[in-house]
Amino acid sequence: MKTEIYGFDAFSPGEVADRIENIGLVxxxxxxxxxxxxxxxxGGFIALGAMYSTIIFSDHAISFGISRLLGGFVFSLGLLLVVVAGAELFTGNNLLVMAWADGKISMFEVFRNWSIVFIANFLGAFSVALLVFFSNHASMNNNGVSExxxxxxxxxxxxxxxxxxxxxxxxNVLVCLAVWMCQAGRSxxxxxxxIVFPVSAFVAATSCPGILHHLPMEKTI
Structure with missing residues (x-):
């Protein structure tokens, strides 16, 4: 499918599918x-989003619904950095199955990407956890952040x-939807x-890279 180079309208679903497949090939x-x-x-970017949202969640004066909404809003910083900077996130890379389903890449290439990226995400999130620990960030809000x-x-x-x-x-579904919809945009x-709305929705779910930040923080505090 031929994709227009110039224009203001969002790319169509068919054009987005083509873009996702070509990106998956690369x-x-x-x-x-x-x-x-x-x-x-x-991994580091997602950890920064998790760190940001933890500050919101540490304020127990905010109602449950508002804290989840604001926490999800600021957590979206992580995926925004991933998408705009062009980093490799395991959950977003689940969309490589699009290129595999169309026969553009092999299953070996899919699992090679996933395994390397997953390990790298963990190391990136862990590294940021160490930086956050040594920066004494967790002592904010009278140690409410560490709690x-x-x-x-x-x-x-x-x-x-x-x-x-x-x-x-x-x-994963919500992250993939966010990445998919990003490819429909032109700016x-x-x-x-x-990105903001799908990410805000999954604060009630389990984010793998987010966990890879919180668990090391729990051990270092």
Whole structure:
């Protein structure tokens, strides 16, 4: 399908599908060092969003609904940085199955990308957790932020397998929808608008990169 270069209208669903497949082809064939570096960045970006949202959640004077709305809003910073900077995020890269389904890449290339990116995301999130710890960020709000890190990490660790699995699946669906809709936009503003709402919706779900930030924080505090 031929895609227009200039214009103000959003790309059609068919054009978005083509764009996702072509991007998947490029991602699947990136050199290992590029995947590692971009994966590290993505893990760090998501950790920054998780750090930002933890500040909101630490203020217990805010009602449950408002805190979740604001927390999800600021958490979207992470995915915005990933999309605009072009980093490699495991959850967003689940869309590589589009290129695989169309026969453009092999299943080996899909799993190669996922495995490298997942490990790099963990290392990136862990690195930011160390930076946050040594910056004494957790002492904010009279140590309320550190208490919130403990609450979040412990609640995630206490999830049953089925709860964690299906909650994580819901998170992946929303992240993939956000990334998909980003490809329909033509400007940075378009991408910001379409990312915020899906990300705000999955604060009740289990974000894998987000957990990779909260768990190390729980151990370092």
């Amino acid at each position: 991602k699947a064939r990136l050199p290992m060092i590029s995947l590692l570096m971009l994966g590290l960045l993505a 919130q890190y403990l609450i979040i990490a412990q609640s995630k660790c206490n999830l049953s397998f089925s709860h964690a699995f299906f909650s994580g699946m819901l998170c 940075i503003i378009d991408k910001v608008v379409v």
